[in-house]
Amino acid sequence: MIEITDLTFEYEDGPRVFDGLSVDIESGQTIAVCGANGTGKSTLLRLLAGLLEPTAGRIQIGDGDDPSVGLAPETPADGLFAATVREEVAFFPKNRDLDVDTRVEGALSALGIEHLADRTPQNLSEGQKRLVTVASVLSGAPDVVGLDEPTSGLDAESWRRLGERLADLSETIMLVTHDTDFAWQYADRVLVLSEQGKERYGTTSAVLADPEFDLGAHGLRVPEAVTWARAHDVDPPPRSVGAAVDLLEGSE
Amino acid sequence: MSLLAARDVTVTGPDADPILQNVSLSIEDGETVLLAGGSGSGKSLLGLSLCGLLENRPGLSVTGEVERSGSVGLLFQDPRTQLVRERVRSDVAFGLENRGVAPERIHELIDTWAERLSVTHLLDREIAGLSRGERTLVALLGVLVTEPDVIVLDEPLAALDATNRSLVLDTIDSLRGETALLVTEQHVSPLLTRVDRVLVLEDGEVGAMGSAREVLPALKRARVRLPFSTQVALERDVPIEQVPLTG
Amino acid sequence: MSRAKPKFDPRSKLTLALAVVVASFLTASIRGELLLFGVFILIVGGLGEVPVRSWLRTLEPLGLLVVVLVVLNTFFYAAGPALFAVPIGPVSLSLTEAGFLRAVFIASRLVLIASAGAWFALATETERFEAALVELGIPWSFAFLLSLTAGLVPQMRDRFRVIEETQRSRGLDLSGGPISKIRARVPMLIPFLVATIRSGFELSTALSARGFDEPGPRTSITTVDHSIADLGVYLLAVGVVAVAFVV
Numbered sequence: 001m002i003e004i005t006d007l008t009f010e011y012e013d014g015p016r017v018f019d020g021l022s023v024d025i026e027s028g029q030t031i032a033v034c035g036a037n038g039t040g041k042s043t044l045l046r047l048l049a050g051l052l053e054p055t056a057g058r059i060q061i062g063d064g065d066d067p068s069v070g071l072a073p074e075t076p077a078d079g080l081f082a083a084t085v086r087e088e089v090a091f092f093p094k095n096r097d098l099d100v101d102t103r104v105e106g107a108l109s110a111l112g113i114e115h116l117a118d119r120t121p122q123n124l125s126e127g128q129k130r131l132v133t134v135a136s137v138l139s140g141a142p143d144v145v146g147l148d149e150p151t152s153g154l155d156a157e158s159w160r161r162l163g164e165r166l167a168d169l170s171e172t173i174m175l176v177t178h179d180t181d182f183a184w185q186y187a188d189r190v191l192v193l194s195e196q197g198k199e200r201y202g203t204t205s206a207v208l209a210d211p212e213f214d215l216g217a218h219g220l221r222v223p224e225a226v227t228w229a230r231a232h233d234v235d236p237p238p239r240s241v242g243a244a245v246d247l248l249e250g251s252e
Numbered sequence: 253m254s255l256l257a258a259r260d261v262t263v264t265g266p267d268a269d270p271i272l273q274n275v276s277l278s279i280e281d282g283e284t285v286l287l288a289g290g291s292g293s294g295k296s297l298l299g300l301s302l303c304g305l306l307e308n309r310p311g312l313s314v315t316g317e318v319e320r321s322g323s324v325g326l327l328f329q330d331p332r333t334q335l336v337r338e339r340v341r342s343d344v345a346f347g348l349e350n351r352g353v354a355p356e357r358i359h360e361l362i363d364t365w366a367e368r369l370s371v372t373h374l375l376d377r378e379i380a381g382l383s384r385g386e387r388t389l390v391a392l393l394g395v396l397v398t399e400p401d402v403i404v405l406d407e408p409l410a411a412l413d414a415t416n417r418s419l420v421l422d423t424i425d426s427l428r429g430e431t432a433l434l435v436t437e438q439h440v441s442p443l444l445t446r447v448d449r450v451l452v453l454e455d456g457e458v459g460a461m462g463s464a465r466e467v468l469p470a471l472k473r474a475r476v477r478l479p480f481s482t483q484v485a486l487e488r489d490v491p492i493e494q495v496p497l498t499g
Numbered sequence: 500m501s502r503a504k505p506k507f508d509p510r511s512k513l514t515l516a517l518a519v520v521v522a523s524f525l526t527a528s529i530r531g532e533l534l535l536f537g538v539f540i541l542i543v544g545g546l547g548e549v550p551v552r553s554w555l556r557t558l559e560p561l562g563l564l565v566v567v568l569v570v571l572n573t574f575f576y577a578a579g580p581a582l583f584a585v586p587i588g589p590v591s592l593s594l595t596e597a598g599f600l601r602a603v604f605i606a607s608r609l610v611l612i613a614s615a616g617a618w619f620a621l622a623t624e625t626e627r628f629e630a631a632l633v634e635l636g637i638p639w640s641f642a643f644l645l646s647l648t649a650g651l652v653p654q655m656r657d658r659f660r661v662i663e664e665t666q667r668s669r670g671l672d673l674s675g676g677p678i679s680k681i682r683a684r685v686p687m688l689i690p691f692l693v694a695t696i697r698s699g700f701e702l703s704t705a706l707s708a709r710g711f712d713e714p715g716p717r718t719s720i721t722t723v724d725h726s727i728a729d730l731g732v733y734l735l736a737v738g739v740v741a742v743a744f745v746v
Contacts, residue, residue, distance in 0.1 A: 037384065037413055049667075051664045068670070070669055071664065071668040071669075073661050073664075075661070078662045078690050080689075080693075081686040081688075081690050082686075092669040122689075122690075128291070137669065140670060149411060152410055152411050155476065155477070156478070157290075157475045178414075216414055219414050221414040224479055228484065231481075241483045242487075244480070245487045245488055325708070328701070333701045333702060333704075334708065334709060338646075341720070346709055346710075347709045347710050349717055349720065350709065350710035352718055353718060355718055398710070
């Protein structure tokens with residue numbers, strides 16, 4: 001459980017980013033954090049990870065005093081330092097005194113990158129680097145997994161694989177993303193931030209498929225599945241291509 | 253004579269791993285072409301080699317011929333790379349200053365193109381304070397003012413929010429026919445109906461070339477992200493002529 | 500920090516900053532340095548281009564360095580009766596009044612010089628500084644290189660911050676003694692170096708793409724012209740040096 005209460009934050013020489021933000025997030029959920037540029041999405045991740053101190057208010061993660069929040073950066077190369085992918089992914093579990101080999105194998109196979117284990121992370125393609133950074137956060141079994149624009153640079157196959165794996169995880173996942181299609185298919189809940197603070201927080205369908213909610217005004221695209229559903233007069237909109245196909249074939 | 257032509261371009265990486273193999277293609281005047289490929293397909297390097305910018309990369313060996321009969325502009329994947337000044341207006345002017353264009357003419361070009369892109373309000377800003385989307389627009393403006401014959405846009409839509417994405421797409425629409433455009437992308441959904449021709453790069457080779465509809469099967473194989481409706485139709489084996497290309 | 504329309508030519512500002520540095524070297528007492536600093540603060544406030552508070556805040560990071568320097572120099576410049584002595588091998592580290600005063604003097608000079616540099620950097624737009632250097636006869640490519648570097652520093656700082664935060668979130672422990680602190684930073688240095696080198700290549704490619712290599716004369720939309728107000732600044736510069744002779 002993540003309890004954010006009256007969170008207020010402003011940078012030293014900058015504007016107030018949050019002013020009394022309150023949100024409760026259930027454990028194990030995948031939350032997409034969306035909103036236009038400058039609304040504080042990445043700042044929220046940094047506050048959750050304890051890298052920044054709130055100006056006022058509280059963030060309580062779980063029951064313990066020392067929760068672990070792993071962050072995967074927006075530019076994958078910024079997190080990669082090891083000589084091999086295996087070493088890279090081992091970093092986090094090693095720091096947390098976990099069973100390194102098990103955690104590494106688990107993370108690599110979850111993302112389907114076992115074949116990259118002995119390659120040098122900095123020499124991989126952008127998409128591969130992205131999968132490695134996500135694996136290197138998953139391997140540490142943190143309480144919260146924070147991903148900043150995780151689908152940027154991913155091809156269709158990796159995109160699907162990442163989504164499916166995130167949906168399977170028992171950890172709480174916070175994804176900062178513009179990719180509303182990804183959020184639509186794989187997130188449980190969506191938090192939309194605006195300059196005023198929390199604009200919306202609810203289930204994915206309630207936020208992204210609500211005809212009354214102007215996503216465009218918040219810099220967000222209506223998910224393609226939702227547009228498709230409206231064009232085909234289908235309600236509720238299907239969460240995936242497979243579901244859409246089943247729906248159509250079911251009605252034939 | 254084509255505006256841009258590549259003949260048997262082969263690029264090999266530091267470990268002798270093949271990145272591009274015998275790629276041949278040409279871009280004609282006024283065409284809008286989509287170069288689609290997944291991550292690691294070599295499309296960015298192909299864009300660079302077409303612009304003649306792969307000359308001195310350590311670790312890369314490049315063979316083949318590239319011919320240009322016009323001027324080329326390039327919009328980099330990360331716009332921050334090509335923004336070199338502190339203020340927007342002087343950064344946009346950079347390319348023209350290098351070409352010795354008179355200051356009054358530079359201001360004219362900047363004002364005209366800024367209006368066309370609806371970014372006049374950005375001209376007096378500082379680059380450091382811009383968002384990713386705003387940076388993309390400023391970088392694009394910097395290319396447009398030099399009025400090249402062909403513009404290569406490397407994954408221009410990546411990391412853009414809905415508003416800025418629309419602006420870039422609108423710009424592509426308004427330039428269509430006027431300036432030749434080569435757009436490399438992985439996320440092709442909004443582009444299938446905006447281009448004249450599609451080239452699909454698979455593992456460093458041109459896997460298919462033709463209209464968007466013709467190359468759909470190749471696009472699917474290349475693991476490029478297709479529109480939802482397209483995926484649904486392909487999954488249901490709908491005949492190619494009826495597969496929607498948007499939405 | 501946004502700047503109002505610049506009132507003064509970069510050359511006059513440079514002259515003033517250099518005058519402060521020269522004056523600082525001409526002064527031989529702590530009281531003199533402090534007086535000069537006071538005069539400089541008044542000048543900065545009076546000229547108005549840079550808010551005094553933000554300017555002084557940029558000097559905060561110097562705090563630790565100043566303390567370390569004072570401590571080290573106190574021992575290094577020890578002279579006269581020792582208030583306290585610690586023998587270390589063949590030498591003896593003594594804390595003396597004379598040593599302490601000299602150390603404080605050196606530190607105050609450092610702060611004054613740094614503040615002059617900081618003021619100049621804050622008060623001058625990079626492109627105007629670039630234009631001013633060209634007016635002074637410095638080849639453009641060198642002047643541009645300086646302004647490019649100035650722009651890179653904040654970028655590098657931001658990048659390092661992201662890298663550091665990513666590693667910290669993965670359990671990197673930055674506490675402990677100086678040795679373990681350094682060892683802990685190795686996982687951060689690698690991505691930083693890689694990113695910096697890669698940026699270097701990308702920047703050089705981008706510069707080529709934007710016509711940096713174009714032969715022929717170059718123009719500029721940024722001009723620097725002296726105005727009557729600059730005469731005042733030059734006079735202030737002379738005044739500052741004069742004050743140094745007096746104190």
